[in-house]
Amino acid sequence: MDKYEQVRVVGRGAFGVCWLCRSRNSSFNRKVIVKLINIHGLSEAEENSISGEVKLLQKVQHPLIIGYFDSFRFENQLAIVMQYAEGGTMERMIQEQRPEKFAEKTVLEYFTQILIALNHMHSKQIVHRDLKPQNILMNRRKTIVKLSDFGISKELSTKSAASTVIGTPNYLSPEICEGRSYNQKTDMWSLGCVFYELLELKRAFDGENLPSIVMKITKGTMNTMGEHVSPEVQELVHRLLQMNEKARPDVTDLLVNPTILPYLISIHCDLSRLDAPPSDKRKPSSSLSSRLRTTPNTLTMRSLALSSTSSQTSTIEKSSFIVRQNDTSKKIIPPITITKY
Numbered sequence: 001m002d003k004y005e006q007v008r009v010v011g012r013g014a015f016g017v018c019w020l021c022r023s024r025n026s027s028f029n030r031k032v033i034v035k036l037i038n039i040h041g042l043s044e045a046e047e048n049s050i051s052g053e054v055k056l057l058q059k060v061q062h063p064l065i066i067g068y069f070d071s072f073r074f075e076n077q078l079a080i081v082m083q084y085a086e087g088g089t090m091e092r093m094i095q096e097q098r099p100e101k102f103a104e105k106t107v108l109e110y111f112t113q114i115l116i117a118l119n120h121m122h123s124k125q126i127v128h129r130d131l132k133p134q135n136i137l138m139n140r141r142k143t144i145v146k147l148s149d150f151g152i153s154k155e156l157s158t159k160s161a162a163s164t165v166i167g168t169p170n171y172l173s174p175e176i177c178e179g180r181s182y183n184q185k186t187d188m189w190s191l192g193c194v195f196y197e198l199l200e201l202k203r204a205f206d207g208e209n210l211p212s213i214v215m216k217i218t219k220g221t222m223n224t225m226g227e228h229v230s231p232e233v234q235e236l237v238h239r240l241l242q243m244n245e246k247a248r249p250d251v252t253d254l255l256v257n258p259t260i261l262p263y264l265i266s267i268h269c270d271l272s273r274l275d276a277p278p279s280d281k282r283k284p285s286s287s288l289s290s291r292l293r294t295t296p297n298t299l300t301m302r303s304l305a306l307s308s309t310s311s312q313t314s315t316i317e318k319s320s321f322i323v324r325q326n327d328t329s330k331k332i333i334p335p336i337t338i339t340k341y
């Protein structure tokens with residue numbers, strides 16, 4: 001822990017406490033989050049398994065996924081060092097937005113960003129297993145999402161001393177409630193719950209206590225959606241929240257959906273600028289800057305260049321569907337490729 005100066009506690013979860021720290025080694029005293037997890041009672045094999053998850057995440061570099069830098073033992077605790085998301089959680093952003101709903105296009109921009117991040121991980125056969133607004137972090141301006149906790153919280157929930165602590169059940173899928181195994185389609189259910197919550201600012205499945213919430217999930221009794229949500233978007237939510245996981249779309253099905261595709265292309269264009277030569281990076285295109293001027297709440301990826309901490313790739317992985325952008329403005333933007341995996 002000598003490498004980090006502890007500044008303040010930013011939050012507590014079921015398994016530990018998150019400290020905002022300054023890295024003493026970096027020339028900029030870079031701010032990072034150090035999550036300290038009590039590993040009391042864990043066998044060496046279990047501890048190695050959790051460290052293994054973190055090592056796997058250290059290899060993932062994506063602008064929409066929290067970067068993991070290091071992990072080590074510190075006084076009976078496992079310390080996980082990760083990127084600091086200054087905007088806090090999506091859960092808090094939703095609370096602060098109430099009672100005025102987000103514009104549908106704002107929700108679709110957030111939703112598509114989450115899809116792109118999930119696509120990156122699912123294409124590497126990594127499932128999140130605990131997708132919920134608390135695990136979706138935001139940049140300072142709340143324009144960019146950063147998914148965190150891939151695999152880690154579930155790894156902990158089965159192995160750590162805190163395994164009796166039950167996290168929020170509202171995003172659990174029917175198959176998990178029924179004790180069946182987890183797969184990528186289970187993330188899609190949780191994604192449907194997050195989508196609903198962004199649109200309605202309340203949870204899709206709610207109740208007074210754990211059994212009543214589980215009952216609603218297993219019966220598929222979700223809260224209704226208001227008329228402010230367009231029929232196309234309502235249909236997408238219903239497709240994600242299908243009881244039969246096989247009938248749910250996967251990430252690649254959604255990325256080529258006509259409602260989502262324009263958002264995918266726009267976000268991809270913004271991501272592409274990260275790979276542009278330095279002189280171009282400093283000069284946002286007029287369309288982007290005018291969007292920023294006229295609609296301050298419009299989400300763009302422009303500030304990625306400022307917020308990303310490492311060289312990031314903008315490739316939206318792989319393909320059997322290949323979507324090419326017909327761009328007449330002579331900008332060189334790599335084709336978006338999406339794999340059906």
Ligand SMILES: Nc1ncnc2c1ncn2[C@@H]1O[C@H](COP(=O)(O)OP(=O)(O)OP(=O)(O)O)[C@@H](O)[C@H]1O
Pocket residue numbers: 010011012013014015016017018033035066082083084085086088089134135137148149153167168
């Ligand atoms: N990378 C980060 N950047 C900024 N704040 C963070 C970061 N990671 C966690 N936090 C803050 O710390 C809080 C606790 O995070 P933690 O991951 O320990 O638990 P959780 O995800 O809220 O719940 P659970 O323990 O069920 O996974 C979060 O709610 C968030 O406010």
